[in-house]
Amino acid sequence: MSTVExxxxxxxxxxxxxxxDKLREDILEAAERMLVESNDQSSLSIRAIASAVGVxxxxxxxxxxxRNELLFAVCERQSREIEGAMEAxxxxxxxxxxxxxxRGRAYLTWGLQNPEHYRILTMSHSDATPQCFTDERxxxxxxxxxxxxxxxxxxxxxxxxxxxxxxGCSELLWMAVHGMVSLLICKPEFPFGDPDRxxxxxxxxxxxxxxxxxxxxx
Amino acid sequence: MSTVExxxxxxxxxxxxxxxDKLREDILEAAERMLVESNDQSSLSIRAIASAVGVxxxxxxxxxxxRNELLFAVCERQSREIEGAMEAxxxxxxxxxxxxxxRGRAYLTWGLQNPEHYRILTMSHSDATPQCFTDERxxxxxxxxxxxxxxxxxxxxxxxxxxxxxxGCSELLWMAVHGMVSLLICKPEFPFGDPDRxxxxxxxxxxxxxxxxxxxxx
DNA sequence: TGTACATCAGTGAACGCGCGTTCACTGATGTAC
DNA sequence: TGTACATCAGTGAACGCGCGTTCACTGATGTAC
Numbered sequence: 001m002s003t004v005e006x007x008x009x010x011x012x013x014x015x016x017x018x019x020x021d022k023l024r025e026d027i028l029e030a031a032e033r034m035l036v037e038s039n040d041q042s043s044l045s046i047r048a049i050a051s052a053v054g055v056x057x058x059x060x061x062x063x064x065x066x067r068n069e070l071l072f073a074v075c076e077r078q079s080r081e082i083e084g085a086m087e088a089x090x091x092x093x094x095x096x097x098x099x100x101x102x103r104g105r106a107y108l109t110w111g112l113q114n115p116e117h118y119r120i121l122t123m124s125h126s127d128a129t130p131q132c133f134t135d136e137r138x139x140x141x142x143x144x145x146x147x148x149x150x151x152x153x154x155x156x157x158x159x160x161x162x163x164x165x166x167x168g169c170s171e172l173l174w175m176a177v178h179g180m181v182s183l184l185i186c187k188p189e190f191p192f193g194d195p196d197r198x199x200x201x202x203x204x205x206x207x208x209x210x211x212x213x214x215x216x217x218x
Numbered sequence: 219m220s221t222v223e224x225x226x227x228x229x230x231x232x233x234x235x236x237x238x239d240k241l242r243e244d245i246l247e248a249a250e251r252m253l254v255e256s257n258d259q260s261s262l263s264i265r266a267i268a269s270a271v272g273v274x275x276x277x278x279x280x281x282x283x284x285r286n287e288l289l290f291a292v293c294e295r296q297s298r299e300i301e302g303a304m305e306a307x308x309x310x311x312x313x314x315x316x317x318x319x320x321r322g323r324a325y326l327t328w329g330l331q332n333p334e335h336y337r338i339l340t341m342s343h344s345d346a347t348p349q350c351f352t353d354e355r356x357x358x359x360x361x362x363x364x365x366x367x368x369x370x371x372x373x374x375x376x377x378x379x380x381x382x383x384x385x386g387c388s389e390l391l392w393m394a395v396h397g398m399v400s401l402l403i404c405k406p407e408f409p410f411g412d413p414d415r416x417x418x419x420x421x422x423x424x425x426x427x428x429x430x431x432x433x434x435x436x
Numbered sequence: 437t438g439t440a441c442a443t444c445a446g447t448g449a450a451c452g453c454g455c456g457t458t459c460a461c462t463g464a465t466g467t468a469c
Numbered sequence: 470t471g472t473a474c475a476t477c478a479g480t481g482a483a484c485g486c487g488c489g490t491t492c493a494c495t496g497a498t499g500t501a502c
Contacts, residue, residue, distance in 0.1 A: 014446065020445055046490080047489085059445080061491085062445075119341075126407060135407065138405060169423075174401075175397040176393065176398075176420075177397065178401060180394075183340070189344060190357075193386075198386075202394075205428065206423065233477090235464085235466060235478080264455080265454075265455070265456085275457080285456065
């Protein structure tokens with residue numbers, strides 16, 4: 001990997017009594033920042049995090065049982081962030097399909113801006129972070145229920161296939177968009193072209209796919 | 219990770235003079251076998267490979283400059299294998315869409331049977347394996363040109379949208395199927411359901427998506 | 437208002453581990469004369 | 470046909486590294502009396 005010189009923080013001033021939990025926040029923030037800067041999960045060692053926070057390695061263990069638990073906490077926060085970004089993107093928009101389109105775009109944007117976070121969330125070994133992602137949290141990150149709701153709203157409005165399984169369909173949409181995001185992240189040299197245009201093409205394909213199923217079932 | 223006891227081979231009998239290259243093949247085969255058994259790239263250390271082959275670690279360096287070069291060679295072989303599997307799957311089939319369907323299914327099947335290989339091929343850091351994947355090899359692995367050819371054949375047969383960009387379209391199809399394969403691999407606990415049925419649903423969605431573009435452009 | 441003390445938020449040094457890689461070497465074997 | 474020798478296919482031991490984690494400790498600070 002490219003070796004990024006991560007700033008070694010000056011020694012952190014000790015928290016006051018009763019405020020020990022501040023360190024926990026500092027650790028999580030440093031870890032997230034380091035992922036952005038280094039773009040490499042493997043640089044996220046206990047020692048490196050401690051150094052970035054300005055504290056000694058054993059201090060990490062005052063707040064996390066082990067490295068996995070720390071990674072889990074980072075994932076948890078990140079997945080909530082991506083979920084929030086999607087919600088914000090379609091806030092106030094009524095048209096179900098436009099909501100879906102914005103949601104997917106927000107997902108793409110977040111992934112491209114936080115590639116290493118996205119990697120950890122979606123591509124790491126499932127047993128490396130044991131209970132890291134419950135089905136619920138994963139579905140939340142993908143916005144599956146929200147997508148499903150938009151699909152159902154579309155069905156009620158007569159714009160989607162009433163015969164189809166909306167939750168299963170939302171999973172398909174997630175898969176397709178995830179495939180796009182992950183390849184853009186993992187194969188940055190490949191000439192896919194402008195992500196925005198690729199996204200529009202993908203969205204159009206999926207849109208037509210769903211819409212055509214409506215036509216077929218009527 | 220799950221600790222898999224990898225068989226430690228008895229000491230390999232020394233190759234005869236002039237047959238030193240046999241070790242190279244043995245190393246590559248052992249590495250591929252270990253990836254299947256351990257399901258964890260990180261267990262693919264120089265020492266572990268040497269032990270599995272029945273040879274000492276320095277012997278590896280007789281055939282590979284460093285660990286990256288070895289990984290590159292493994293990737294090369296694997297990507298050719300996945301490409302071959304797709305070709306075999308649609309051999310003798312004339313109908314373009316049926317060819318695409320079988321190609322995608324072969325891609326899925328290969329990925330699910332070789333999850334760790336698939337991970338390395340598609341999800342590893344691009345700079346961890348520097349020139350590991352040229353655009354050409356990557357496109358070959360995804361069968362982009364073959365998919366494009368089928369799409370063009372479909373266009374000429376009047377089954378696809380003549381206005382669309384067939385190469386770009388083949389990339390979209392790759393992304394969608396890759397998203398499916400990678401999530402099935404990385405989130406094995408998530409209740410996606412039977413991969414075959416999910417694939418059929420995905421294929422149907424994409425099929426309708428492309429077909430609908432034909433209708434729209436006519 | 438002063439002081440003993442429990443508690444809290446850390447520190448410093450060390451552990452054992454597996455890793456990639458290097459270096460000097462060895463012993464069998466084919467070949468030239 | 471016999472032998473010296475170059476070459477080939479490895480070996481054995483060691484290097485320095487960064488890692489996660491543990492353990493005994495320290496010193497400031499709030500609190501009870």
